[in-house]
Amino acid sequence: MTTALVNATVIPCTGAEPIAGGTVVIDGDRIAYVGPAAGAPPAARTVDCAGRTVLPGLVDAHVHFMYHEVSDNWSIEVTKPLEEAMLDATLNAALLLRRGVTSCREVGTRGMISIVLRDAIAAGRIPGPRTKAAKQIISVWGGLGDFHPTHVFKREQYLPALTEIITGPWEARNAVRQHVKDGADWIKCEASGTGFNPLCPADRDTMSFEELKAIVDEATEKNRPVACHAESKGSIIKAARAGVTTIEHAVYLDDESLEAVLAAGCAICPTLGLYSAFAWEGADTGMPPAVVANHQATNARHVASIRKAHEAGVTIIAGSDAGLTAFPQPGVHREVCVYVERVGMTPHEALLTATRNAAQVIGLGDEVGTLEAGKLADILVLRESPLDRIRALADPENVVAVLQGGVVVAGAL
Ligand SMILES: [Zn+2]
Numbered sequence: 316m317t318t319a320l321v322n323a324t325v326i327p328c329t330g331a332e333p334i335a336g337g338t339v340v341i342d343g344d345r346i347a348y349v350g351p352a353a354g355a356p357p358a359a360r361t362v363d364c365a366g367r368t369v370l371p372g373l374v375d376a377h378v379h380f381m382y383h384e385v386s387d388n389w390s391i392e393v394t395k396p397l398e399e400a401m402l403d404a405t406l407n408a409a410l411l412l413r414r415g416v417t418s419c420r421e422v423g424t425r426g427m428i429s430i431v432l433r434d435a436i437a438a439g440r441i442p443g444p445r446t447k448a449a450k451q452i453i454s455v456w457g458g459l460g461d462f463h464p465t466h467v468f469k470r471e472q473y474l475p476a477l478t479e480i481i482t483g484p485w486e487a488r489n490a491v492r493q494h495v496k497d498g499a500d501w502i503k504c505e506a507s508g509t510g511f512n513p514l515c516p517a518d519r520d521t522m523s524f525e526e527l528k529a530i531v532d533e534a535t536e537k538n539r540p541v542a543c544h545a546e547s548k549g550s551i552i553k554a555a556r557a558g559v560t561t562i563e564h565a566v567y568l569d570d571e572s573l574e575a576v577l578a579a580g581c582a583i584c585p586t587l588g589l590y591s592a593f594a595w596e597g598a599d600t601g602m603p604p605a606v607v608a609n610h611q612a613t614n615a616r617h618v619a620s621i622r623k624a625h626e627a628g629v630t631i632i633a634g635s636d637a638g639l640t641a642f643p644q645p646g647v648h649r650e651v652c653v654y655v656e657r658v659g660m661t662p663h664e665a666l667l668t669a670t671r672n673a674a675q676v677i678g679l680g681d682e683v684g685t686l687e688a689g690k691l692a693d694i695l696v697l698r699e700s701p702l703d704r705i706r707a708l709a710d711p712e713n714v715v716a717v718l719q720g721g722v723v724v725a726g727a728l
């Protein structure tokens with residue numbers, strides 16, 4: 316069965332200009348044609364998309380499926396049993412898809428949630444984005460993922476934690492081996508603290524270079540890329556030199572750390588929407604005051620860092636980190652808006668961060684991320700164009716239809 320979407324403004328997100336009065340032909344689960352009406356092959360069904368905008372389904376490069384209405388680290392791990400986290404994750408996967416997130420990268424979970432969900436989605440058992448999944452965030456004692464005060468746990472961890480804490484290069488290698496055995500597509504680790512963890516601030520380096528290098532070497536040997544949470548200047552330098560594929564957050568990026576990122580060819584996933592929401596909306600939504608203050612103190616610096624990276628030609632990939640209080644799922648739409656409103660990207664550049672760029676970097680670039688013949692038909696049909704008003708992307712009322720693999724999964728054509 317072939318379907319032609321005609322008379323649309325088509326944003327292919329390849330980097331090429333939008334096509335006015337364009338046609339997209341879908342054949343089964345794939346795109347058969349993208350271009351002007353004149354060259355389009357005949358189709359069994361024609362859908363008039365006059366006044367509408369057609370673009371690829373969105374790709375969120377920084378998802379934690381299980382994040383749902385939690386205001387702090389205690390709530391993530393302690394107040395919810397694993398079973399509830401799985402339920403939250405399953406419902407969030409469906410929500411993301413309904414809102415147009417047709418692919419994503421999962422960068423930190425409890426137990427096997429991310430892996431089980433990825434496989435259930437791929438098998439068509441539950442709705443959700445096509446997923447590349449990491450397992451736990453590999454961390455160190457006193458680091459990002461050592462959430463609990465010493466009077467509760469001192470160098471002890473329980474199994475279904477969000478993080479897996481290692482000491483030294485050999486434990487780092489063991490963690491990677493285990494994650495690969497368990498089916499992880501990506502390895503996630505951390506090299507700095509964060510404004511979100513009062514026990515380990517954003518400007519503190521955590522994992523040693525030797526540990527980071529061991530993670531990357533072991534992952535590379537097993538053909539797995541590494542995503543590294545790195546907010547402090549030193550952590551960005553160490554992660555880049557160790558050879559990670561993506562730097563998450565990059566709050567304290569300066570000339571020297573930018574140099575290291577450029578030399579290594581890392582992409583940056585800023586999650587600037589979330590951090591901005593913590594700073595400016597957190598107080599109204601139950602964030603602990605210390606977390607709000609931390610993010611207010613770094614927000615302008617974070618914006619300047621991402622602007623500097625973008626201007627220097629670093630590949631920026633949109634990731635939401637959403638689901639925490641003040642920044643509910645889905646969040647990648649708002650992330651894209653922040654790039655236009657505060658970083659200074661054009662709307663078209665910002666859309667590429669959540670389509671082509673994100674798909675390429677997370678490892679789905681051959682199949683999704685752009686509208687091109689041969690790719691999977693993951694498609695958004697919107698009323699108002701985000702090129703005219705970027706906030707239109709974040710408005711659920713603006714969505715006409717979401718297609719994944721040629722199937723309408725939300726709205727209607
Ligand atoms: Zn995260």
